[in-house]
Amino acid sequence: MANTYDIAYDLEKQIRESDEYEQLKQAYQAVNEQAEAKKLFDDFRQLQLELQQKQMTGEAISEEEAKSAEQSFQNIQQHKEITALMSAEQRMSLMINDLNQIITKPLQELYGTLEEENK
Secondary structure: OOOHHHHHHHHHHHHHOOHHHHHHHHHHHHHHOOHHHHHHHHHHHHHHHHHHHHHHOOOOOOHHHHHHHHHHHHHHHOOHHHHHHHHHHHHHHHHHHHHHHHHHHHHHHHHHHHHHHOO
16 A cells, blocks of 8 residues: 555645646746736735734724725736636635545544444
């Protein structure tokens, strides 16, 4: 039987060779080649991170911060390179979520079985 870590490294290689990853890489490069798009995208990502950190710590997001996030989102939607990047990110995220479900299926089945036995 193959070593589980070897299989994981093979999966990493397959992800790097996937269409989803290649499209993400190209979209990211296109954004980085345009100074204005790069700055808008970087600012949006920074704002996203700050708001996520606040939510994780239970801190309330102010109305001003929510408006700022909405304005930032509207600004980035006007750049086709950024919207292409965000779309590619979504496709990549979907693939990784699907892979995660496949990988964790034995645990889900195990704990599902244990929960059924305890009822």
